[in-house]
Amino acid sequence: MNSTRHGHRPLGIIVILCLNGVALVSAVAFYTEKPDFLPSCRIYEPGFTKCSTNSIQKLLDQLNIGIPEVVERFGPFDPMKVRDIVFKQDNNEVATIRANLTELVVKGFSKTNVKESRVSKKDFGWQTKLFLPKMRLDGKYDMAGRILLIPLSGSGKIFIEIDDMDILLLTKTRLYEKGGFTFDNVTSVRVQQLKLTKVRTYLDNLFNGRSKEVERSTNQFFNENWRDFYEALKPLIIETVENILYDVMSTVFHLIPANFFVEDIPTPQQLYGPKKIS
Ligand SMILES: *[C@@H]1O[C@H](CO)[C@@H](O)[C@H](O)[C@H]1NC(C)=O
Ligand SMILES: *[C@@H]1O[C@H](CO)[C@@H](O)[C@H](O)[C@H]1NC(C)=O
Numbered sequence: 001m002n003s004t005r006h007g008h009r010p011l012g013i014i015v016i017l018c019l020n021g022v023a024l025v026s027a028v029a030f031y032t033e034k035p036d037f038l039p040s041c042r043i044y045e046p047g048f049t050k051c052s053t054n055s056i057q058k059l060l061d062q063l064n065i066g067i068p069e070v071v072e073r074f075g076p077f078d079p080m081k082v083r084d085i086v087f088k089q090d091n092n093e094v095a096t097i098r099a100n101l102t103e104l105v106v107k108g109f110s111k112t113n114v115k116e117s118r119v120s121k122k123d124f125g126w127q128t129k130l131f132l133p134k135m136r137l138d139g140k141y142d143m144a145g146r147i148l149l150i151p152l153s154g155s156g157k158i159f160i161e162i163d164d165m166d167i168l169l170l171t172k173t174r175l176y177e178k179g180g181f182t183f184d185n186v187t188s189v190r191v192q193q194l195k196l197t198k199v200r201t202y203l204d205n206l207f208n209g210r211s212k213e214v215e216r217s218t219n220q221f222f223n224e225n226w227r228d229f230y231e232a233l234k235p236l237i238i239e240t241v242e243n244i245l246y247d248v249m250s251t252v253f254h255l256i257p258a259n260f261f262v263e264d265i266p267t268p269q270q271l272y273g274p275k276k277i278s
Contacts, residue, residue: 029069030178034260037062042264049118055261056128057114063248064110069255074247078110082137083243087236089145095232097145097152104139106244108132119262124184124271125172127192132165137240141203147232148225150218156205160233167241168193171249175268181257182265189246191238199230 034040037058041051063070063077075081082104089095115129142155170192173184201222206215222229230237258265 030181030183030254031256031260032179032181035062035256038256038260040263041261043119043121043262044264048262049116052117052119052126052261053114056117059252059261060109060112060114063252067252067255070248070251073251077248079105079107080109080244082106082139082240083247085236085239085243087239089232089235092232094228095145095147097143097147097232099141099143099145099236101158101236102140102142104137104240106135106137106240108135109244123173124175124258124262124265125170128167128169128171130167130169132162132167134161134163135165136161137237143203147222148228150221152203152206152218154203154206154208156203156209158203159201160237161200162196162198162237164195164197166193166195167191169245173253175258175265175271177268178257181259182267184253184258186246186250186253189242189249191241194234194238194241196230199226199233201226201229201233 039051039055039058041048041055043052066076070077084104085099085101087097087099087101089097109132111133113131113133115131117126117128119126137158137160139158140156141158144153146152168191170188170190171186172188172190173186176183176185202219203222204215206218209215
């Protein structure tokens with residue numbers, strides 16, 4: 001019976017009309033019925049964290065299959081295109097670098113394992129433990145500065161490959177009402193902790209191709225001393241992960257009501273008090 005609904009998900013549409021000289025129409029689509037892939041979880045009942053963990057895993061699995069409204073905005077989930085990163089690190093023991101990363105593609109998020117998803121009863125933000133067996137970042141870099149005392153300046157292709165990544169993520173949210181449902185407005189996504197077992201990397205055209213031999217030995221040096229090299233790149237890796245998860249989560253939670261993840265979530269009025277303008 002449920003299969004007949006496949007591909008016919010009911011969507012609510014709110015149309016905002018602004019008429020001051022010019023008519024501006026903005027349509028906001030959202031789910032009005034709980035999608036079949038999501039289990040029912042209630043935060044004021046026992047076993048919620050286990051249920052919620054499963055629910056977020058199911059959401060990630062579905063993102064991998066493809067949620068049309070998310071695909072429309074960001075393309076496929078894995079490999080996924082990522083925003084450019086402008087990276088600057090000053091006065092650090094291991095690195096002083098400026099780097100621009102463009103044409104970034106990240107692979108590996110489809111294998112994400114949700115280890116735990118805890119939701120706060122106080123503010124309904126959530127803490128998520130994720131495990132990625134492998135993440136690979138491919139792109140173009142433009143870099144100037146030094147890492148591990150080695151002066152670097154060059155531009156070209158870069159890849160960073162990470163094994164066994166444990167991520168502890170904190171998501172902040174502000175609840176709002178839309179069409180009679182409670183929604184999450186994701187306001188921030190922060191990586192609180194990042195652990196991994198190995199980083200491999202290659203920066204093509206280091207030193208602007210002046211010496212292939214020095215380029216090779218420098219890359220080799222980075223891989224042999226990957227722990228130090230990783231410390232230098234850590235803020236960049238964290239920013240990449242935060243960007244991806246913020247973009248995806250904020251889109252998903254404007255689309256799917258919070259009620260479908262936490263059935264007994266309070267309304268914004270119940271949580272923040274009546275008619276308080278924030
Ligand atoms: C990176 O981009 C900025 C502006 O987009 C530019 O000023 C800078 O020179 C670029 N290169 C590096 C290595 O920062
Ligand atoms: C979500 O939060 C942002 C920033 O705090 C705000 O600009 C935006 O209007 C909010 N969206 C909704 C639908 O509440």
